[in-house]
Amino acid sequence: MTARTGPEAPSLDRDVDASARTELPAAGLGAAVGTSRRRVLRRLLRRPAGVVGIVLTGTVVAVGLLAPVLAPFDPFAVVGPSLSPPSGAHPMGTDALGRDLLSGVIFGARTTLVVAGLVGVLVLLIGVVVGTVSSYLGGWADDLLMRLTELFQVLPRFFLAIVVIAFFGAGLGLLVLVLGLTSWALLARVVRSEVLSLKEREFVDAARASGASGARIVVQEILPNALPAGTAFLGLILAQVLLIEASLGFIGLGDPNVVSWGYLASQAQRFLRVAWWMSVFPGLAIAVAVLGLNLLSDAVTDVLGTSR
Amino acid sequence: MSGDPVLSIRDLVVRFDVPDGTVHAVERVSYDVGAGETVGVVGESGCGKSVTVMAALGLLPCPPGRVVGGEVLLEGQDLLRLSPRELRAVRGKQIAMVFQDPMTSLHPAYTVGDQVAEAVRAHDAGRSGRAAWGRAVELLELVGVPDADARARTYPHQWSGGMRQRAMIAMAISHHPKVLIADEPTTALDVTVQAQVLDLLREVQQETSSAIVLITHDLGVIAEMADRVVVMYAGRVVETGGTTTIFGDARHPYTRGLLACLPRPELEGQPLPAIPGAPPNLVDPPAGCAFHPRCSLRQGRARCVVETPILADVGEGHRAACHFSEELARTPLAAPPETAARR
Amino acid sequence: MSGYVRLRQPAPPTEGAPSEGEPLLQAEDLATWFPTGRHRPPVRAVDGVSLTLRPGEALGLVGESGCGKTTLARSLVRLLEPTAGRVLFKGEDISHHRRRRLAAVRRQLQIVFQDPFASLNPRMTAGDIVAQPLRVHRQYRRGGPARVAELFELVGLDASHARRFPHEFSGGQRQRIGIARALALSPEALVLDEPVSSLDVSIRAQIVNLLDQLRRDLGIAYLFIAHDLSIVRHVCERVAVMYMGKIVEIGDRDAIYRNPTHPYTQSLLSAIPVPDPARRERNRIVLRGGLPDPARPPSGCNFRTRCFKAQERCAEEEPALVDRFGHGHPSACLYADPAVPAASTEPA
Numbered sequence: 001m002t003a004r005t006g007p008e009a010p011s012l013d014r015d016v017d018a019s020a021r022t023e024l025p026a027a028g029l030g031a032a033v034g035t036s037r038r039r040v041l042r043r044l045l046r047r048p049a050g051v052v053g054i055v056l057t058g059t060v061v062a063v064g065l066l067a068p069v070l071a072p073f074d075p076f077a078v079v080g081p082s083l084s085p086p087s088g089a090h091p092m093g094t095d096a097l098g099r100d101l102l103s104g105v106i107f108g109a110r111t112t113l114v115v116a117g118l119v120g121v122l123v124l125l126i127g128v129v130v131g132t133v134s135s136y137l138g139g140w141a142d143d144l145l146m147r148l149t150e151l152f153q154v155l156p157r158f159f160l161a162i163v164v165i166a167f168f169g170a171g172l173g174l175l176v177l178v179l180g181l182t183s184w185a186l187l188a189r190v191v192r193s194e195v196l197s198l199k200e201r202e203f204v205d206a207a208r209a210s211g212a213s214g215a216r217i218v219v220q221e222i223l224p225n226a227l228p229a230g231t232a233f234l235g236l237i238l239a240q241v242l243l244i245e246a247s248l249g250f251i252g253l254g255d256p257n258v259v260s261w262g263y264l265a266s267q268a269q270r271f272l273r274v275a276w277w278m279s280v281f282p283g284l285a286i287a288v289a290v291l292g293l294n295l296l297s298d299a300v301t302d303v304l305g306t307s308r
Numbered sequence: 309m310s311g312d313p314v315l316s317i318r319d320l321v322v323r324f325d326v327p328d329g330t331v332h333a334v335e336r337v338s339y340d341v342g343a344g345e346t347v348g349v350v351g352e353s354g355c356g357k358s359v360t361v362m363a364a365l366g367l368l369p370c371p372p373g374r375v376v377g378g379e380v381l382l383e384g385q386d387l388l389r390l391s392p393r394e395l396r397a398v399r400g401k402q403i404a405m406v407f408q409d410p411m412t413s414l415h416p417a418y419t420v421g422d423q424v425a426e427a428v429r430a431h432d433a434g435r436s437g438r439a440a441w442g443r444a445v446e447l448l449e450l451v452g453v454p455d456a457d458a459r460a461r462t463y464p465h466q467w468s469g470g471m472r473q474r475a476m477i478a479m480a481i482s483h484h485p486k487v488l489i490a491d492e493p494t495t496a497l498d499v500t501v502q503a504q505v506l507d508l509l510r511e512v513q514q515e516t517s518s519a520i521v522l523i524t525h526d527l528g529v530i531a532e533m534a535d536r537v538v539v540m541y542a543g544r545v546v547e548t549g550g551t552t553t554i555f556g557d558a559r560h561p562y563t564r565g566l567l568a569c570l571p572r573p574e575l576e577g578q579p580l581p582a583i584p585g586a587p588p589n590l591v592d593p594p595a596g597c598a599f600h601p602r603c604s605l606r607q608g609r610a611r612c613v614v615e616t617p618i619l620a621d622v623g624e625g626h627r628a629a630c631h632f633s634e635e636l637a638r639t640p641l642a643a644p645p646e647t648a649a650r651r
Numbered sequence: 652m653s654g655y656v657r658l659r660q661p662a663p664p665t666e667g668a669p670s671e672g673e674p675l676l677q678a679e680d681l682a683t684w685f686p687t688g689r690h691r692p693p694v695r696a697v698d699g700v701s702l703t704l705r706p707g708e709a710l711g712l713v714g715e716s717g718c719g720k721t722t723l724a725r726s727l728v729r730l731l732e733p734t735a736g737r738v739l740f741k742g743e744d745i746s747h748h749r750r751r752r753l754a755a756v757r758r759q760l761q762i763v764f765q766d767p768f769a770s771l772n773p774r775m776t777a778g779d780i781v782a783q784p785l786r787v788h789r790q791y792r793r794g795g796p797a798r799v800a801e802l803f804e805l806v807g808l809d810a811s812h813a814r815r816f817p818h819e820f821s822g823g824q825r826q827r828i829g830i831a832r833a834l835a836l837s838p839e840a841l842v843l844d845e846p847v848s849s850l851d852v853s854i855r856a857q858i859v860n861l862l863d864q865l866r867r868d869l870g871i872a873y874l875f876i877a878h879d880l881s882i883v884r885h886v887c888e889r890v891a892v893m894y895m896g897k898i899v900e901i902g903d904r905d906a907i908y909r910n911p912t913h914p915y916t917q918s919l920l921s922a923i924p925v926p927d928p929a930r931r932e933r934n935r936i937v938l939r940g941g942l943p944d945p946a947r948p949p950s951g952c953n954f955r956t957r958c959f960k961a962q963e964r965c966a967e968e969e970p971a972l973v974d975r976f977g978h979g980h981p982s983a984c985l986y987a988d989p990a991v992p993a994a995s996t997e998p999a
Contacts, residue, residue, distance in 0.1 A: 043327065046327065202764045203769065203771055203772040203773075205725075205770075206762070206770050206771075206832065207772075208730060209728055209757060209761065210783060210832070210835075211753065211754030211757040211758070212783070212787045213787075220772075220783075352851035352852060352853060353851055468941040469941070498715035499923055500919060500922045500937075500957075501941055502924070503922040503924075503935065503938075507937060526924065527852070528925055531927055531930075532924045551928045552928050555927060555928050555929075556928075565853060566852055569852065569856035570856075570926055571859070571881040571882050573884065575885065579860040579863060579864070580856040580859055580860055582853065583853040584857070586821040586822075586823055587821075587851070587853075602853075
């Protein structure tokens with residue numbers, strides 16, 4: 001009992017919160033229960049983490065999409081003196097070969113977008129299918145798929161990626177494939193636990209009672225309710241993926257044919273003391289993207305009322 | 309009621325800030341409870357009956373809750389002006405509470421005896437652990453837990469709902485509180501167990517002569533237990549009076565409607581005289597009398613939409629907040645006027 | 652109502668004379684047990700229940716939480732797999748039907764759930780929820796939207812609200828949506844699992860009236876499950892009382908309410924708080940203790956541990972649900988009262 005401090009049992013207060021909540025009129029309750037997409041967005045915009053997350057992530061996406069328009073130069077073209085500090089002509093300075101760093105960072109966003117997008121699709125596909133199938137079927141299928149998931153969860157992704165690249169050579173496609181095939185485990189577990197709780201819900205019983213098939217129940221009743229929580233976790237997973245991608249680039253295992261932030265940072269290694277801008281700007285870009293995804297997925301989790 | 313009230317809630321106003329605006333959860337609610345008296349507060353969910361006492365005890369989650377005005381006098385001392393520390397000294401000692409769900413009110417990882425002993429020691433730090441345990445077992449025996457010494461060493465999940473509610477009552481009465489607030493204490497229980505718990509509350513009151521505030525939506529429980537009744541609707545008190553008066557001569561159309569729509573053997577084969585519509589959204593309550601969109605008495609009269617009725621005397625210790633309450637004096641209770649049977 | 656709603660005209664339910672005819676839904680010695688662990692006996696939620704629902708009638712099923720009434724409801728519509736016994740619908744054994752054959756039965760046998768918040772998918776519009784059974788049974792293509800509008804009207808909802816989401820409705824309205832969904836396929840029998848117990852008093856009466864009206868207009872049979880005995884009395888012509896997985900007494904409404912013969916029914920009736928302060932001092936039977944562990948039921952009669960009439964014989968002999976006195980309603984008590992009005996029953 002010593003663990004619980006305060007002159008009165010905290011359990012009392014806990015219950016108070018609960019009863020006060022149930023007394024809240026429909027306006028408050030409705031918001032907590034089912035929410036349409038527009039409502040989620042509105043509620044996201046009401047919390048700082050949500051706003052910052054949306055702005056940061058949105059910036060990266062926009063810059064990536066508009067890279068050819070925004071970038072003043074070809075990122076691989078030599079356009080100025082080498083190692084010149086930030087100036088009017090080159091706001092982020094130039095690298096050792098005289099390439100414009102701003103253009104590099106802008107095109108790097110595009111690479112980030114491609115990696116995150118493709119890995120995201122793969123992870124979502126595998127994670128949702130594994131999570132749903134395993135929880136909906138249960139029994140030995142569940143056991144088997146969950147052991148597999150655990151295996152992928154403990155897999156050292158970074159080293160695996162290094163080994164694969166060492167064997168097959170660096171390439172963006174390969175990188176996406178490796179990261180996508182190895183990053184779905186967390187999502188599968190989240191989806192599984194969501195589906196497990198959802199399939200006991202009364203509205204699922206109602207669908208069964210009306211004679212609906214298993215496939216229809218999964219697609220119409222369960223997945224639409226499980227996916228929001230899943231997407232929140234997808235953000236976290238992608239943030240990790242971006243870090244791995246950047247780290248690979250940094251140690252020189254990125255695709256040499258595309259500009260990526262990790263590649264830019266790796267170029268900066270030898271000039272850390274003489275050209276701070278070469279490491280700082282790509283580093284900032286990585287931080288912005290990772291932070292944005294993290295904040296966004298935190299805020300989405302918050303809004304949906306699910307806890308980790 | 310005789311003498312000064314023990315607990316007196318005066319013009320309490322509570323609001324909630326929610327995404328859609330401000331919820332007017334409690335609007336100038338006043339009621340008193342005297343020693344040894346049971347006041348039943350009745351109303352539907354969202355009418356503010358629980359929020360009122362939560363706010364009175366400083367237990368409202370803030371935000372979104374906000375006490376805007378009023379006072380809560382415990383023997384003349386305004387609880388709303390106390391510091392959180394002073395208030396904690398009052399809660400559990402002078403005012404104790406029993407809640408609806410005895411499962412969530414008990415910590416699953418401690419034995420029930422430990423938790424009752426903790427409640428004993430909370431306001432009596434001088435008592436040794438052993439003495440507190442002894443008192444806990446004594447209290448559990450008092451509330452009718454069989455084999456209390458052994459049962460005290462078991463965990464809440466091993467207790468049935470009725471037994472857990474007994475344990476909660478044991479904790480609540482451990483310091484002979486002046487006021488016992490029971491918020492839907494039997495709603496989660498079965499009728500046969502409910503009868504036991506209500507009996508227990510009655511016994512406890514006889515022993516400690518506490519004032520009891522009994523919050524419930526069940527008019528049957530009110531009729532069995534209360535000396536006086538406070539009827540709440542949409543955050544306001546709409547009628548208050550002695551129990552027999554309220555059940556026999558209600559002067560607010562909402563109270564009448566509530567009583568009339570309970571199934572009775574005489575109504576077999578007929579539709580129940582239901583109150584049409586639903587309680588209002590308190591973010592944007594109806595103008596004038598909040599009950600007017602559902603009222604059978606309004607009959608198109610403009611005053612109900614324009615002017616909010618105040619709680620006015622309609623008889624000995626009987627007050628109702630309706631502009632036309634005197635019209636109900638002439639109508640027998642069994643046949644509420646113009647009840648819309650069905651929407 | 653347009654001709655699309657198939658109006659059936661079985662004899663409208665009249666006082667005291669439940670319509671006879673082929674049984675619609677039957678349980679025969681139905682048992683549903685839940686395993687609780689390797690070394691524990693199973694919980695016998697439903698343990699040998701036989702009952703019959705006739706076309707057009709309303710049969711009430713009352714009992715306290717944990718007595719197995721919800722499990723029985725779910726076993727009857729095959730949301731749960733019965734452990735033993737049979738469920739018959741129109742004489743056809745449906746206890747082992749696979750999904751496809753079951754779907755045909757489910758067109759005629761639907762269920763309404765207790766919790767109007769949990770039973771509606773928060774991400775579907777009200778219209779889609781009501782239309783779902785039509786889509787499942789491929790009836791939506793022909794006149795689906797019109798049918799949905801008709802159903803909305805039938806349950807007293809504004810058809811223009813079909814595009815709203817469940818959280819935009821109040822509790823009572825949500826329960827109307829649940830009822831509309833259950834009616835979509837024009838079923839002949841509805842299992843109503845505590846359809847009004849989570850609603851506020853003033854809303855409860857509205858829904859009770861709606862259910863009454865629907866039964867009158869559509870001739871649907873109800874298995875109406877509730878713990879509120881006064882509502883069951885209002886809605887149902889026959890009542891079954893359940894305790895620990897078994898039916899302890901069954902009979903016509905008046906027989907049960909005016910002349911309960913089983914001590915459990917008697918105490919249940921006497922424990923309901925009466926909304927009349929003048930009757931506060933009436934004699935009440937207050938039972939001892941709570942429900943025994945359902946995995947380890949007492950020997951003999953389940954109720955004997957709380958019963959005010961228990962004798963030694965009750966621990967040895969399990970009382971059968973039989974009509975001991977020939978006055979029309981069976982009760983499972985060795986010492987059943989032949990005729991004692993509930994109000995004057997004294998605890999022994």
